[in-house]
Amino acid sequence: MAETAKHIDEIVDDGASWYAVRLFTIRQEEVKAFFIENGLECFVPQQYVVVEGSNGRPHEILRPVVRNLIFVKQAAGERQFRKIIQDADYKISVLRKSKDSQEYALIPHEQMYEFRLMCNPEITMRKFLSSEEARMKAGTEVFVKFGPLKGLSGRLVRSSKKYYLLKEVPGIGVMLKVSRWCCVPAEDRK
Structure with a gap:
């Protein structure tokens, strides 16, 4: 229980958006250290x-869930972030809004929080999915009104005869087991 409280206390919702950075190297820890040296906060899902x-x-x-993805908090302007990406000695790319766009995709702070x-x-009781697997899951947008996941939102999906709350961000999705009775439709949030 103390570890759970510690994890929650470390996560601050400061209103900053995040970038998803795809790696083409096996040196995830080195890339993370590079971003930290440049004054950027990073997040790597672990299990x-x-x-x-x-x-x-x-x-x-503890090991990273995926080895080719790091989330980086938007601390400076996009121009400065592009300079940091160009100065990297690693082969990396930032996920973009679309294949045709040069504009980086930003993950809103509420979603990333x-x-x-x-x-x-x-x-x-948690599962990680690829973006493609997460997109294929059918579900309803819900808000968790009761229980230990109170306050979270996502899609209520079914897997192996159990209900899960699915949250997607570019590059990855996570599902937490939830009781469907704790959830209300997103529009009935209040």
Whole structure:
């Protein structure tokens, strides 16, 4: 429980939008360090995985959910961010609004705030999906009015005879198990 509270306390909704940066290298930690050195906040969704230790016993460690994606908070103007991207010694690209557009896609702060809350590694009933898988899931826009996920919004989808709250951001989607009785249609939010 203390870890969950710590994770929530670290996530601040300061009104800043985020960029999704796709990596074409296996050096995710180095790229993240590069952005941090340039004064930018980064977020990488992580989950616990069981690995065998040197003593042969299994233990849990945190690992990134995807190795080719980093979310970077918009701290400066787009021109300055483009300069940082160009100065990188790594092959990376920022997701764009469309294939034809040169304009970077910005993830609104409310959407990214909820996504980061839902990526808490302490939550066990959670699934990560690719953007394509998330788009194929049929569901209704809902707002969670009761329970531990109170205040979150997303799509209510069904998977393996269970209900999940799905939140999508460019590049990835996350689903948390939720009781459908805790949810109300998004338009009935109040």
